[in-house]
Amino acid sequence: MTKKRTLTRRVAAILAAFVGFLTVSCICGVLAASLVVPAVAAAGMGVSNSIGFFDSLPAELTVAPPSQSTKVLTSDGQPIAVFFAENRVRVPLDQMSPFVRDAIVSIEDSRFYQHAGVDVQSVVRAVMSNLTKGGQQGASTITQQYVTNVINESRLSQDRPDEVILSGQKNMGDKLREMKLAIALEKQFSKDQILEGYLNIVFFNSDAYGIEAASRYFFSTTAKDLTLPQAALLAGLVNSPSYYNPAVNPEKSIVRRNQVLAEMLLLGKITQEQHDTAVATPIELVLNPQRQGCANAVQAPYFCDYISHLILNNPAYGASLIERQRTLYRGGLTIVTTLDSRLQAAAQVQVDSSAGENPDRWGAALVSIQPGTGKILAMAQNTVFLPEPGRFDTQLNFNVDARDPDGNDLNGAGGFQPGSTMKPFTFAEWLNEGKSGTAVVDASRRVYPLGFPWRSTCGRVLGAYSTAQNNPEFGAADDLQNSEPGFYRPMPINYGLYNSINTATFATAAQLDFCGIQKMVDTVGLHSGLDGAQINMHQLGNLLGAIGVAPLHLANAFATFANDGRYCTPVALLEVRDAAGGQLPVQPTECRDAVKPAVARGVNAVLQDVMKMGSGVWIQPKVHTRFPVAAKTGTSNNNGSTWVVGYTTGLATASFFGDALEGQSRPGQNVTINGTFYPRLDGYMIAGPQWANYMLAVAPLFPTGAFPAPPPPPPPPATPTPSPRR
Numbered sequence: 001m002t003k004k005r006t007l008t009r010r011v012a013a014i015l016a017a018f019v020g021f022l023t024v025s026c027i028c029g030v031l032a033a034s035l036v037v038p039a040v041a042a043a044g045m046g047v048s049n050s051i052g053f054f055d056s057l058p059a060e061l062t063v064a065p066p067s068q069s070t071k072v073l074t075s076d077g078q079p080i081a082v083f084f085a086e087n088r089v090r091v092p093l094d095q096m097s098p099f100v101r102d103a104i105v106s107i108e109d110s111r112f113y114q115h116a117g118v119d120v121q122s123v124v125r126a127v128m129s130n131l132t133k134g135g136q137q138g139a140s141t142i143t144q145q146y147v148t149n150v151i152n153e154s155r156l157s158q159d160r161p162d163e164v165i166l167s168g169q170k171n172m173g174d175k176l177r178e179m180k181l182a183i184a185l186e187k188q189f190s191k192d193q194i195l196e197g198y199l200n201i202v203f204f205n206s207d208a209y210g211i212e213a214a215s216r217y218f219f220s221t222t223a224k225d226l227t228l229p230q231a232a233l234l235a236g237l238v239n240s241p242s243y244y245n246p247a248v249n250p251e252k253s254i255v256r257r258n259q260v261l262a263e264m265l266l267l268g269k270i271t272q273e274q275h276d277t278a279v280a281t282p283i284e285l286v287l288n289p290q291r292q293g294c295a296n297a298v299q300a301p302y303f304c305d306y307i308s309h310l311i312l313n314n315p316a317y318g319a320s321l322i323e324r325q326r327t328l329y330r331g332g333l334t335i336v337t338t339l340d341s342r343l344q345a346a347a348q349v350q351v352d353s354s355a356g357e358n359p360d361r362w363g364a365a366l367v368s369i370q371p372g373t374g375k376i377l378a379m380a381q382n383t384v385f386l387p388e389p390g391r392f393d394t395q396l397n398f399n400v401d402a403r404d405p406d407g408n409d410l411n412g413a414g415g416f417q418p419g420s421t422m423k424p425f426t427f428a429e430w431l432n433e434g435k436s437g438t439a440v441v442d443a444s445r446r447v448y449p450l451g452f453p454w455r456s457t458c459g460r461v462l463g464a465y466s467t468a469q470n471n472p473e474f475g476a477a478d479d480l481q482n483s484e485p486g487f488y489r490p491m492p493i494n495y496g497l498y499n500s501i502n503t504a505t506f507a508t509a510a511q512l513d514f515c516g517i518q519k520m521v522d523t524v525g526l527h528s529g530l531d532g533a534q535i536n537m538h539q540l541g542n543l544l545g546a547i548g549v550a551p552l553h554l555a556n557a558f559a560t561f562a563n564d565g566r567y568c569t570p571v572a573l574l575e576v577r578d579a580a581g582g583q584l585p586v587q588p589t590e591c592r593d594a595v596k597p598a599v600a601r602g603v604n605a606v607l608q609d610v611m612k613m614g615s616g617v618w619i620q621p622k623v624h625t626r627f628p629v630a631a632k633t634g635t636s637n638n639n640g641s642t643w644v645v646g647y648t649t650g651l652a653t654a655s656f657f658g659d660a661l662e663g664q665s666r667p668g669q670n671v672t673i674n675g676t677f678y679p680r681l682d683g684y685m686i687a688g689p690q691w692a693n694y695m696l697a698v699a700p701l702f703p704t705g706a707f708p709a710p711p712p713p714p715p716p717p718a719t720p721t722p723s724p725r726r
Contacts, residue, residue, distance in 0.1 A: 061181045063189075065090070066153045066201045067209070068332025068579050069292070072307055074299075075375075075574055078341040081297035081304045085156070085329045087217070087290045088209040090579065093196035096211060097226040102269040103235035104199065107260045109142040110267055113191055117143045117182035143182040146198040153201060157330050159322065199223075204237055205245065207289050218246065220286040228270065229278040232260040246283050254283060292329075295385040300344050302397040303379040305411055307337055307572055313408040316585045317576075332579030338375035338572050343368055346697045347380035350690045354657055355382055356674035358392050363413075363660025364686075365398040366694055367551045368653045370702065371559040374568035374589050376552065377651070378698075381660075398660050399551045401529045413660055415529020415548030416641040419683070420500045420615070421634035422545035424561070424603050425524065427497050428595060429516045430508055431602045436713040437494045441507035444488045448477035448506065448540075458515035460538040477540050480506055483635070483682070494606045498614030500633060505543055514538050523594040524557035524567055545634060551654040558645050559652035561603045561630070564708065565595035601710040604630045607646075608707070616644065619688035623695050627704035631691070633683030639668035642683045644691040650702030655691035657681070 069084035093101070105112045111119050119141050140148075148165070155163045165174055185194065204214035211223045214234050219226070226234070236256035237244045246253035258279050265275040294304035311317050311328050318324035327333065347366040354364040364382040369375065381398045384391045400412035431437060448454075454462045480503050482488065487501045496504025509517065518537040526535055529550035535542055552570055560567045568591040576584040595603075607630035610616045611623065615633040623629050631646025640659040647653065658681065659666040668681030678685060 061147060061150060061185055062154070063150055063185075063197065064154060064157075065332065065579050066150075067157055067330035069213075069290075070328055070331060070333040070335065072297075072304060072335045072337060074337060074339040074341040074344070076341055079298045080300055080307075080337065080339065081294055082290065082292050083308070083329050084290075084292045086209040087207055087213045087292070088200070088332075089212040089216075090200045090210065090332065091212045091223055093192055093199070096196075096199060096223040097231055099228045099231035100199070100211060100223060100226050100235060101195065102264055102267075103228075103231045103260050104238065105142070105195070106263040106267050106269055107235050108145070108238065110263065112142050112195070115141060117141065117184075117186035118179050140178070141182060142198050143185055143194055144178050146194055146201065147178050147181045147185060149198070149201045149203075157326060159326075202238055203241055204234060205241055213290070216288055217290065218285055218287065220288040228274060229257065229261075229281040229283075232264065232278060233257040233283065236260045246285055247287060250283055257283075297385075299341065299348070300339055300379060301385045302381055302399065303337070303339055303344070303376070303572070305385075305395070305397055306379065306400055307335060309404075309408070309410050310572060310587075311335070311576075313404055313406070313410075333584070334575075334577045335573065336575040336577075338370075338377060338574055339379070340377045340701075342701065343378035343698045344380060346694055347378040350694045351380045351382040354674070354686055354690050355392075357390065358382065358674075360671070360673070361392045361661065362673060363392075363398055363656070363658060364690060365551050365656040365660070366653060366690065367399040367555050368651055368698075369552075369555045369559045369570060371563035371647065371650065371652055372566070372568060372591070374556065374559075374571045374591070375574075376570055376572045378653075379552070394661060396661070398656065399654075401527075401532060401550045401553070403532060405532055407532075412529065412550060415550040416643075416656060416658060416660070417547070417636040418545035418549045418554055418643060419634035419636045419641060420502075420505075420545060421554060421632045421643050421645045421683075422521075422543065423497055423500065423505050424607060424632055425520045425526070425557075426505055426509055426512070426517055426543055427493065427606065428561075428599050428603050429512055429520045430493060431599045432516060432520065432596060433512060435493075435511075437602050437606060437710075438492045438713060440490050441493050441496065441504055441511070443491050443496055443501050443504040443507050445507060446478075446480045446488065446503060448480075448510070452477075452510075454510070454514060455512065456514045456538060458518075460514065460518070460536075462514060462538045462540060477506060494609070497606050498609040500610075500615040502544055506540075509540075509543055517543075520595070524560045525553055525569070526557050527553065529553070545636070551656050554643075554645055555652050555654035558630075558632075558647050558654070560594055561600045561607070562647040562649055562652050562707075563600075564597045565593065565600035566591055567594035597708075598711045601708050604707040605710045607632055611646075616646075616684055616688060619644065619684045619692050621689075621692050621696055623692045623699075626696065627699065628706050629695065629699075630707065633688065635681065635683050638665075639681045640666050642668065642681050642685065642687045644683050644688045646691060646695065648695070648699050648702065648704045649707060650704060651695070651699050653691060653695060655687045655694070657687040657690060 066088060067086045068088050068090055069082050071082050072080040074080060111121065152164045200210040203209055205217060208214040208217040215221050215223045215226055219230050233246060233253060236259065243249065244253050244256045261275050261278050264270045265272065294301045294308060297304040308328065312321065312324050317327045351364040351366055355362045366378060366380050368378040370377055379399050382392065384393045385395055387393045395411065396413045397411055398413050400410050402410060402412045402414040404410050456462060482502050488503060491504060493504065493508055514537060521535055521537055526549055527533060528535060529548045535547045556570050568589055571587055571589050573586040576586055578584060608628060610631050611629055616631055627648060629646055629648055631644055634643035642657050643655065645654045658668055671678050673686065
């Protein structure tokens with residue numbers, strides 16, 4: 001018997017067995033799978049055993065949405081950043097070019113619309129080719145490929161990458177399972193639904209999963225606008241994304257593209273003229289790599305980082321950190337934030353210009369809050385997220401706390417000493433106790449000895465203030481210093497505040513209940529930026545801002561004054577939607593009465609004078625000549641932290657400049673910044689213009705009307721009438 005005759009009989013026997021098996025089991029492809037996959041033959045499984053194994057396989061496949069990219073947007077719809085484990089943007093079939101639909105069917109499964117999930121003709125063709133020519137030609141339909149992709153995607157999304165099975169790694173059981181699930185899937189979904197799912201899940205490139213991402217990556221276009229040659233190239237890529245990658249192997253890619261075009265012509269999907277024109281078209285890539293995460297944000301990378309921590313720290317987005325990471329990186333969320341792109345752009349310009357090239361790594365930060373809503377409208381700093389030559393880089397966010405109230409990491413710098421920006425809260429308590437804002441206090445006093453009768457009705461012990469910062473005694477404040485000579489004298493309390501006189505603040509506190517000062521600071525949301533602890537106002541140094549506070553919360557505290565004494569928690573999220581458009585919970589704006597309106601109005605009146613004739617008088621440009629503003633300057637003892645925090649009726653902004661990374665230990669004295677020498681930094685010098693230029697540009701986008709007038713001061717106590725002599 002000749003070898004050819006033997007081969008012929010062998011093929012005939014195989015085909016007879018194949019047909020018999022189809023008849024008995026009524027399920028296409030089982031024996032064919034045994035023949036197509038070499039591992040099956042080695043297993044030696046008989047037909048009856050195959051039937052039993054096949055019947056035992058599951059016939060249901062959970063088709064969950066594949067991993068999709070999360071996008072983060074400003075409140076006005078501008079992009080901030082994307083997060084993804086797989087760069088994928090799901091689009092419906094009717095939003096894909098007809099060329100790509102025809103191309104993928106032509107090259108991958110020309111009988112897609114005729115078979116029931118497993119194509120018998122293709123299986124037979126593959127069997128005969130493997131037996132006569134050798135090799136491992138497969139016969140997977142688009143439906144079968146979709147099944148494999150769904151299974152693998154499920155394993156990846158559950159952090160089980162070691163269980164992913166590629167086409168060349170499938171054993172007999174894998175192949176039979178794929179076939180049965182494909183047949184079942186065809187009963188559950190229409191052909192167009194399967195094709196849509198396949199085109200959205202299939203791998204094109206490590207930067208592109210699904211046809212939309214592939215269109216954007218390779219051609220900077222959309223799946224809807226793909227041309228014929230572009231669609232044919234992408235369809236050909238699916239077979240071997242690495243081998244046919246046009247950016248790496250353009251010659252191989254062209255050959256494959258033209259093969260797809262030839263199949264489309266053969267099947268009547270395109271005309272000869274379309275074919276010839278497409279074949280003659282050179283590959284014209286417009287690569288657009290998508291970079292995920294906040295380091296690659298289009299704008300506001302540190303606000304983006306803050307948003308990511310809000311999501312990852314919140315159990316509303318998953319019971320565990322792993323689940324929340326899956327939600328953020330695979331859930332296809334649309335996160336609409338409170339950020340206003342107009343304010344953000346203006347803020348970034350200001351912080352970038354404050355220190356110029358900045359070889360000495362001085363930090364600049366701006367953050368804005370909307371009074372009455374708590375919305376964070378801008379958050380900027382003068383650094384880059386990743387190292388760049390000649391740039392100040394850090395991943396720490398200068399504007400936020402190190403941790404949230406539950407102790408979860410926020411990646412914040414932990415706050416900076418607010419200096420004299422703390423003084424308005426002592427003044428607010430003065431007004432709260434019913435005292436006149438123009439009363440005279442003795443600002444000549446510089447020493448408050450041990451045993452001085454400070455008042456604390458809540459039983460708290462007052463700590464020490466010392467310029468040496470190491471006085472172990474309690475109850476003493478020695479040798480208070482003002483920033484300028486000539487102010488050691490009695491003065492009206494409002495004058496002492498708008499000129500930022502330290503001795504006036506201590507003279508004010510000497511007549512107050514420190515428990516009231518404590519309540520005032522607490523009620524406007526101020527706390528340690530490092531650990532969230534209460535700022536102990538019974539520690540005398542904290543009257544002058546010795547504990548680091550995050551700019552975000554300092555701005556929001558001043559926003560309480562702008563909002564007639566009503567405090568609102570800072571919020572960064574407006575809306576979070578899942579991939580299906582469902583709403584996920586976000587932190588609501590929570591507002592409460594915190595400061596008496598009369599007190600807030602009294603503070604506003606005095607802080608308007610800061611810019612007109614007080615410590616902010618040297619700030620340029622003169623914002624107060626354009627619209628009403630209230631503000632306070634601040635400088636730490638060593639001049640390493642400088643501030644202006646100010647507001648209109650519609651916008652509150654904290655501006656910081658100073659030592660942001662060295663624990664506030666670096667003094668801002670005898671320094672050259674942006675070409676200018678400063679014997680000592682002060683709030684009005686750099687933080688001031690940074691604030692003023694920014695507010696001049698953006699404050700008119702919000703209400704800038706006059707602040708409500710404060711009530712008239714209380715009448716002086718009546719002088720008792722002396723009794724007549726008897």
